[in-house]
Amino acid sequence: MNLKIIQLGIKHLNACLDLDQKSLKGLWTKSQWSKELTDPKRICLGIIDPQTKKLLGLCSAWIVIDELHITSVAIHPMHQRTGLGKFLLSDLIKRSTSLKTNRIHLEVRDTNEQAKAFYKSMGFKTVGNRSKFYKDGGDALILTKETNNK
Secondary structure (H helix, E strand, O other): OOOOEOOHHHHHHHOOOOOHHHHHHHOOOOHHHHHHOOOEEEEEEEOOOOOOOOEEEEEEEEEEEEEEEEEEEEEEHHHHOHHHHHHHHHHHHHHHHHHHOOOOEEEEOOOOOHHHHHHHHHHOEEEEEEOOOOOOOOEEEEEEEEOOOO
16 A cells, blocks of 8 residues: 555544544544644644545644644554554654654553553653543553654
8 A cells, every 4th residue: 555644734624533533432523623733833644545535544743842742643443453553653753853852742541452552662651640531531641752852
């Protein structure tokens, strides 16, 4: 497959909402996605299948001074465990150099073993937790990756 990573913008709003619904069970509202896609202090990347023009994966992050805070990573359920998440996150990590960030943070549900293993394989380390972080009362782990862009 000849996939391409692109910067997502407001024209991708409906595709982001659709992918969010399918893989994250509706993490964000339309207005939240709209802000994510238009705020200059945020970066949203997507994997597009050039043949079908479908959004297969996305990742978004906030730029906070010299850090990136990943706010969402989603891969279409039919394409999970195929390397797309690694492809996407590796691209974001590479871009962190030009963004002059020193570290990348994210939260992951403490019971999401698959995601925890994936982030560990990408060099993230658990540095803390957030009790009752999710709407349903679930806890989150805080993960960090140093990017050595100092």
